[in-house]
Amino acid sequence: MKIIPTLLAAFAMAAPGVAAVQAQEADYPNRAVTIVVPYQAGGVADALPRMVGEKLGKKWNVPVIIKNTAGASGNIGMDSVARAKADGYTLALAPAGNLTVNPLLFTNLPFDTAKDFTPVTLLATSPNVLVVNSKLDVHSVKELVDYGKKNSDSLSYSSPGVGSGAHLAGELFNQQAGLAMLHVPYGGMAPAVNDLVGGVVNVMFAGVSTVVPHIQAGKLRAIAIAGPDRLPVLPDVPTVAESGYPGFDVTSWYGLVAPTGTPDAAIQRLATDIGQVLKDPDIHQKFAQLGVTPSGIPPDAFATLIRDETKKWSDIVRKANIKPIQ
DSSP: OOHHHHHHHHHHHHHHHHHHHHHHHHTOOOSOEEEEESSOSSSHHHHHHHHHHHHHHHHHTSOEEEEEOOOGGGHHHHHHHHTSOSSSSEEEEEEHHHHHTHHHHBTTOSSOHHHHEEEEEEEEEEEEEEEEETTSOOOSHHHHHHHHHHOTTTOEEEESSTTSHHHHHHHHHHHHHTOOOEEEEOSSHHHHHHHHHTTSSOEEEEEHHHHHHHHHTTSEEEEEESSSSOBTTBTTOOBTTTTTOTTOOOEEEEEEEEETTOOHHHHHHHHHHHHHHTTOHHHHHHHHHTTOEEOOOOHHHHHHHHHHHHHHHHHHHHHHTOOOBO
């Protein structure tokens, strides 16, 4: 008969601790939130969380700190978040490749993207543009395919590196169009675009904000949009799907993830508040200048996107025989 009083006493002792945790979660966030960007400062991946973080900081009345932790194709920064305390105060800005492609290419990752991260929300999407050097007498996808089949030994495409979105987009196009364009990897986006402009290589799938200035200057020619829809900035350029390859979609995206174990209340608060920030007209304007579109899908939809994209790219990596990076 002494069991019940004992249990009641134990519950009474534990109750203050439980109440404190619940109160702390309800009060989230009550101190600085850090968003780790696994790349150097500058560029879209760095700009997006800074823009959103500024709005969130004002909304929450707490600082939102952007911490650049670059190295190993983003893996060092991602690892630091995987190891962080799962309390909602450390997040990672994760471009698509970090969550879907890097696990296929790096054989010794110190973390498991499927097990060590919880999706929060998708910040933005940005389709790639299929461009050619303006001196190449190609004005459409059909003409590119015809040219490639007649000149298989001289058609090349650039990318910022093995396993990059531009690389995989080129391989997907090769597979669907029956081409054998030569992949020429560079050590970054700038040299890859520079050699395309200079005519060292012929073709590239690149982010719209990266190549629009060169298109406007007449140095590059856009022949197709690699996403599902045409772009307002290039309204007369059809999609690859419109050009004879239904379903072709290579869209870059940037999401936020938290360490697995982060309280669901914090995840939901983050997703809700970020979704509201992404509806801000000022954010829409600033994102448009970067060539990206605000998203804000909920955590479960983001998790589905990650799973679907991982399967898609794993099939392409396998068919293209892209070797993992040691």
